[in-house]
Amino acid sequence: MSAVTASFPVRRQDFGFDDVPRHWVDNDPFMTHLFNALSALFPDGERYFVASVRAVREKVQDPQLQKDISAFIGQEAMHAREHGHFNEGAIRNGFDIKKLEGWTRGFLSVKDLPLLKSERVHLAGTVALEHFTGILSAQLLRREDLVEAIDPTMRTLWAWHCVEENEHKAVAFDTYQQVFGKGPADYAIRMGTMALATVLVMVAIHAFIVELMREDGELANLKSWARGLNRLWGRRGMFTAIVPEYLDYFRPDFHPWQHDTNFLLRKWRKTLGFA
Numbered sequence: 402m403s404a405v406t407a408s409f410p411v412r413r414q415d416f417g418f419d420d421v422p423r424h425w426v427d428n429d430p431f432m433t434h435l436f437n438a439l440s441a442l443f444p445d446g447e448r449y450f451v452a453s454v455r456a457v458r459e460k461v462q463d464p465q466l467q468k469d470i471s472a473f474i475g476q477e478a479m480h481a482r483e484h485g486h487f488n489e490g491a492i493r494n495g496f497d498i499k500k501l502e503g504w505t506r507g508f509l510s511v512k513d514l515p516l517l518k519s520e521r522v523h524l525a526g527t528v529a530l531e532h533f534t535g536i537l538s539a540q541l542l543r544r545e546d547l548v549e550a551i552d553p554t555m556r557t558l559w560a561w562h563c564v565e566e567n568e569h570k571a572v573a574f575d576t577y578q579q580v581f582g583k584g585p586a587d588y589a590i591r592m593g594t595m596a597l598a599t600v601l602v603m604v605a606i607h608a609f610i611v612e613l614m615r616e617d618g619e620l621a622n623l624k625s626w627a628r629g630l631n632r633l634w635g636r637r638g639m640f641t642a643i644v645p646e647y648l649d650y651f652r653p654d655f656h657p658w659q660h661d662t663n664f665l666l667r668k669w670r671k672t673l674g675f676a
């Protein structure tokens with residue numbers, strides 16, 4: 402009988418960020434600061450994901466899911482490390498990403514409120530946020546115009562991260578269902594945490610962009626704001642495009658792999674030279 406192996410690998414990476422230009426997405430302040438804002442969320446966000454899954458993994462009986470949890474933890478740890486290194490380097494361009502990482506910890510502190518301080522709610526929060534990262538990552542991989550707009554010094558980092566977010570997008574979800582079940586109460590908790598996560602994520606991203614534009618001296622750059630907001634919320638905007646997939650989460654029978662991204666994964670693994 403063959404040994405169980407994880408469904409996806411942990412890829413060790415060591416990116417360099419010494420030559421990243423100031424405006425590394427389409428030479429545009431807003432688009433650059435959108436991605437900077439996301440990067441500010443990642444180190445502490447990824448560590449929260451790992452902690453919430455680790456807290457319950459001893460209750461998981463399925464050997465395959467146990468292996469996938471180990472790979473999930475490995476991938477998320479690498480994401481936190483590499484984005485942490487980038488955030489440190491961004492200081493050289495005059496952007497106080499460390500301050501925004503502090504804001505991220507402030508947003509995450511809601512998990513310590515009495516009503517939310519439980520393993521079930523913490524894991525449900527991870528499930529909700531992993532849905533966000535999964536569908537946003539898939540959207541970026543579909544939009545080659547956006548990938549091409551990223552400076553080559555940063556392109557591989559983001560493509561790698563997006564690939565891995567889709568590889569492990571169901572691990573937290575499956576863990577939640579195996580540990581806590583699929584009953585009405587569990588569904589209600591997942592829906593409630595998604596509602597809260599949506600508010601926090603949207604407020605955080607837009608607040609971070611405003612702060613970074615201020616630090617960059619671009620707060621009054623109306624052309625960059627108009628173009629950037631259109632690329633987020635316009636008819637073909639990144640956020641507009643994920644609304645249907647986001648809403649799918651609220652279906653009682655939802656599972657992340659109902660959004661089949663295997664074609665994208667095969668394409669980008671080949672592009673990046675991944676196994």
